[in-house]
Amino acid sequence: MVIPIQSIIPCFQGSGYDIWSSKMRTLFISEDLWELVDMGYIEEEISKNAIRDVRKKDAKALFLIQQAIAENIFPQISKATKSKEAWDALQIEYQRTTKVATQDGDGSQTNIKTMVDIVYEAAAMGDIKILEEIPESEFEVQLSPKHNTILHIASEFGQTDCVKWILELPSCSSLLQRPNMNGDTPLHLAAREGHLEVVEALINTAKQLPLDIETKTSSEKVMLRMTNKGKDTALHEAVRYWHSDVVKLLIEEDPDFSYGANDSGTTPLYMAAERGYRDVVKIIIDNSTSPSYNGLMGRTALHAAVICNNQEITKMILGWKSDLTKQVDENGWSPLHCGAERGCDPTIVGELLNIDKSVAYLTIKDGNKTALHIASFHHHTKIVEEIVSHSPGCREQVDDKGNNAFHFAMMKKGDDDYYIHSYFRNKWLRTRGLVNEKDAQGNTPLHLLSCYQIRDVGLLWRHQVDKKAYNNEKLTAYDMTLRAKENVSAKRIQEQFEWAMPGNTSMAMEKSMKKLKKETESKEYKEKYTSELRKQGETHLIVSALITTVTFAAGFTLPGGYKEDDGKAILSKKAAFGAFVVTDTIAMVSSLCAVFLHFFMTMRKDDEFLEKHLLWAFIFTMVGMGAMAIAFATGLYVVLPHSSGLSFLSCILCSCFFLSFVVEYCQFWRGTISDMVDKITSSLKKKKE
Numbered sequence: 001m002v003i004p005i006q007s008i009i010p011c012f013q014g015s016g017y018d019i020w021s022s023k024m025r026t027l028f029i030s031e032d033l034w035e036l037v038d039m040g041y042i043e044e045e046i047s048k049n050a051i052r053d054v055r056k057k058d059a060k061a062l063f064l065i066q067q068a069i070a071e072n073i074f075p076q077i078s079k080a081t082k083s084k085e086a087w088d089a090l091q092i093e094y095q096r097t098t099k100v101a102t103q104d105g106d107g108s109q110t111n112i113k114t115m116v117d118i119v120y121e122a123a124a125m126g127d128i129k130i131l132e133e134i135p136e137s138e139f140e141v142q143l144s145p146k147h148n149t150i151l152h153i154a155s156e157f158g159q160t161d162c163v164k165w166i167l168e169l170p171s172c173s174s175l176l177q178r179p180n181m182n183g184d185t186p187l188h189l190a191a192r193e194g195h196l197e198v199v200e201a202l203i204n205t206a207k208q209l210p211l212d213i214e215t216k217t218s219s220e221k222v223m224l225r226m227t228n229k230g231k232d233t234a235l236h237e238a239v240r241y242w243h244s245d246v247v248k249l250l251i252e253e254d255p256d257f258s259y260g261a262n263d264s265g266t267t268p269l270y271m272a273a274e275r276g277y278r279d280v281v282k283i284i285i286d287n288s289t290s291p292s293y294n295g296l297m298g299r300t301a302l303h304a305a306v307i308c309n310n311q312e313i314t315k316m317i318l319g320w321k322s323d324l325t326k327q328v329d330e331n332g333w334s335p336l337h338c339g340a341e342r343g344c345d346p347t348i349v350g351e352l353l354n355i356d357k358s359v360a361y362l363t364i365k366d367g368n369k370t371a372l373h374i375a376s377f378h379h380h381t382k383i384v385e386e387i388v389s390h391s392p393g394c395r396e397q398v399d400d401k402g403n404n405a406f407h408f409a410m411m412k413k414g415d416d417d418y419y420i421h422s423y424f425r426n427k428w429l430r431t432r433g434l435v436n437e438k439d440a441q442g443n444t445p446l447h448l449l450s451c452y453q454i455r456d457v458g459l460l461w462r463h464q465v466d467k468k469a470y471n472n473e474k475l476t477a478y479d480m481t482l483r484a485k486e487n488v489s490a491k492r493i494q495e496q497f498e499w500a501m502p503g504n505t506s507m508a509m510e511k512s513m514k515k516l517k518k519e520t521e522s523k524e525y526k527e528k529y530t531s532e533l534r535k536q537g538e539t540h541l542i543v544s545a546l547i548t549t550v551t552f553a554a555g556f557t558l559p560g561g562y563k564e565d566d567g568k569a570i571l572s573k574k575a576a577f578g579a580f581v582v583t584d585t586i587a588m589v590s591s592l593c594a595v596f597l598h599f600f601m602t603m604r605k606d607d608e609f610l611e612k613h614l615l616w617a618f619i620f621t622m623v624g625m626g627a628m629a630i631a632f633a634t635g636l637y638v639v640l641p642h643s644s645g646l647s648f649l650s651c652i653l654c655s656c657f658f659l660s661f662v663v664e665y666c667q668f669w670r671g672t673i674s675d676m677v678d679k680i681t682s683s684l685k686k687k688k689e
Contacts, residue, residue, distance in 0.1 A: 012069045017094035018147065022179055024068060026222070033061040033083070038229075040084035058083050065090075115142040115150070123150045126159030131166075139172050146182065148189075151175040155186035155202065158195035167205040176206055176223055183228030191234035191250065194243035199234075203253055224254045231262040239268040244279050251287045258292040270295030274304035278312050281305075285320045293321070298329040299338075306335040306352070309344040314351055322355045332365040339383070340375035346386045353390035360391035367399045369408075377408040381422055388428040395428055402439035405429070410448035420445070421458035432464045442471035450480040453493055460496055467497070534601070537614055540621055541598040547591035547624045551584050554631065559639045576638040583631040590624035593617075 009027070012020040028034035036058045046054055061083035066074065069090070076093060080086035119142060122130035131150065134142075139150050151172065154162040163186075166172050179185055190198040202223070209219035227233055236259070238246040247268075261267050269291050272280035281301075284291050293301040302324040305313040317324065328334050336352050336359045338344075352359060363370055372394050375383040384405065388395050398404050403411075406429075409420045423429040436444050446465055449456065459465060468476055475483075481494040559580065560570040569577065597617040 009064060009068045012073065012090075012094075014070065014073060014094070017090070018178055019174065020068075021091070022177055022226070024065070026226075027064065028061060031060070031064075033057060033064070037061050037065075037083045037087050040082060062086055115144050115148075119150065120144060120153060123153035123159070123162065124157045126154065126157070126162040128162055128165050131162070136169050136171055139166065139169065140175065140178075144180075147180040149175050149178055149180075149186075151178070151186045152180055152184070152189055155195070155198050156189040156193055158190070158193060158198055160195070160197040160201060163198050164201050167201065173205065173209060176202060176209070176219070177226060179226070179228065183230075185223065185226055185228075185234075187223055187226075187234045188228055188232070188237055191243065191246050192237040192241060194238070194241060194246055196243075196245050196249065199246055199249060203249075221254050221257070224250060225257060227262070230264075231260075233259060233268075235259050235268050236262055236271065239271045239277070239280055239284075240275075242275070242277050242280065244277075244283060247280050248283045248287065251284060255287055256289045258288075258290055260292050261294055265294070265296045267292040267294050267301075269293045269301045270299070270304050273301040273310075273313055273317065274308055276308050276310050276313065278310070278316070281313050281316055285316065293317075293324070297331070299333075300324050300327050300329075300335070302327070302335045303329060303333075303338055306339045306344055306348055307342055309342065309348065311345055311348050311351070314348050318351060318355055325352050325356050325359050326362070328362065328364075332363065334359055334362050334371070336360065336362070336371040336387075337364055337369075337374055340371040340380065340387070341378060343375075343378060343380045343383065346382045349383050349386045350390070353387070357391045360387050360394040361397065363397075363399075367401065369399050370394055370397050372397070372405050373399060373403070373408045376405040377412055379409065379412065384423070384429075385426055388426060392428045395434060398437075398439070402437075402441075404434060404437050404445075406435050406437070406445035407439055407443075407448055410445050410452055410454050413452055413454060419456050419458055420449075420454070421456055421462060424462060424464070430464065432466070435462075435464055436466045436469060438469070438471070442473075444469045444471075444477070446477040447471055447475075447480060450477045450493065450497075455493060455496070460499075537598050537601050537617070540614070540617055541595065544591045544594035544598065544617070544621045544624070547621070547628055548588055548595060551588035551591065551624070551628055551631070554584050554635070555581075555588065559635045574638050576634045580631050580634040580638060583627045583634065587624040587627035587631060590620045590627065594620035594624065 010020055010023045025034060028037050036054070041054055041058065043051060062080065065077065065083060065086045069077070073090075077086040077089050080089060118130060119134060121127070143149060144153065148156075151163065151166050152175075154166060166175070175186065177185055184192075187199065187202050190202060203220055206220040206223045207218070211218055224235070225233060232240075235247065235250045238250060259268050261270075266274075269281065269284045269288075270293060272284060274295065295301065295304055302314065302317045302321075305317055325335060328337075336349065339349050339352065360371060364374075372384060372387045375387065395405060398407075406420065406423065409423070423435075429435075436446075438444055443451070444466065446459070446467065446469065448454075449459065460467070467478070470476060478494075478497045481497055558569050559577070594617040597613045597620070601613050601617075
């Protein structure tokens, strides 16, 4: 048999507003009225069917406030027509200038005493000797600017001994549930800072207090469930700042409480998941009987884990409550939709689909898009492949405008390293029916390629793609490129179409040749080409000058030195010495010729003249470079002892360089000669024509 309990309404006489408001808040919560009192309501935002019930509930809350204040205070709220107006009027008046009875007990009223600095510092530093000099009644009277009591401050700074000493005072047990201006109790502040021992002391003291008269709940649980102005409990604060040990203690003390959402719409489990706190998520799941998992915009903790791209937390939540894969937020987004948009790890997508493959067919409210459509739009190819490998049938789904995965892939520009033709690697996406499917306007994905100017040559050359398909306006994709606004991208796509479409190859080639000829004959092109030739000449000149300098110096510092009697070279009779002299001379003369050619190039601006002289200067420089390498090898060989391996090693290295030089040189001449032959052949053909 259930015995109904009549709620006792606390009466506010003008003193002790903080305690009275805390009790009233608990009463409002039990009657499901606190949201109206705290937040109020706007009639224009409420439907006509619900406005009557809201007004009725608000009138009930206003009546409770009127019944809970003395007659001398009632005039201050007599003009209030809503509960929030009355509540705010009392809060503004009495939370700022709270009145308490004087310590001499004569019943007179005085304003609160601002906490003096020495007391504030003593509470923060845990100096009990200074606090012992303060009368016990001052512990409730002295408040900081944010209405923190001495217990608040000691708890916030983690002074465990000081907190225990304060709580042992007979009249200070009421400070446990005393909120400050932000609605924070000492437990909120201790949990926020992660002071585990202080949290334990506060909870142990609350356990020794009698049951709350109004809620018939233990004082310990009342304190654990109290919320501040942001609707955060102490557990919310501990989770937010990743204090795992505090989280575990708080949950173990009240495992059956679900801990609802704060004013941001997030529960402790959701907060831990969205921040990637794997250990906190495990503590909440393992120690809570039925923790709430809701979050922002109707999302769940699984949404948060996927958005956070955390594979471990995702797997943990799926093992705890697998049916969350089907739960959607306010916009109809499932966790799979969120993962497809964010580009999360494909293994997470695989985990979601392994639990339930049907989530691949869920559509969001905006346009009936599936996760496959969203992943395709954002060019997340690996996620696209993961989805169709688990649920191949979802590839046939289209949105409310008839767009399939290929259509969506064409709608986003900007990813230069992304090519839609990569979809053809997947066996489920390479069919002609999919790539040539028409939307509501009759556009195939190829039409959208033209419309959004997506450059993908590989798609155009695919034999599965119908390049002659018509839309509702009887236009092909190529027709749309002709009508597009002229720009560089549109022109290139048009050229790609002309090359890829059957029967247009010769036309495209002729058009390209005309374009190339026009560009090469323009004045701007010639000026740019001449400038490039001069820049190359400057670089070659530096190399030629260096070779000339080095070989000139080597000619007068001969290896082995000179004879003292006649000044001739000591090693002149050696064959290697003769090779050194010859190759050094060739290197110097060749490089000197190159320098002269570069000098002549500065006197003319004709591009043909520059071309010819740059070519010969390059040849002379290459000859000088090869001769200098041989001179170096023969010079070392003639001075080093033949018995040592150094002379042979130097010759081998220089020979390797010389051979590579000869190969490159021959290839260069072969290309040059072939170009000359082509030019002569083409000129002869023109003459015959």
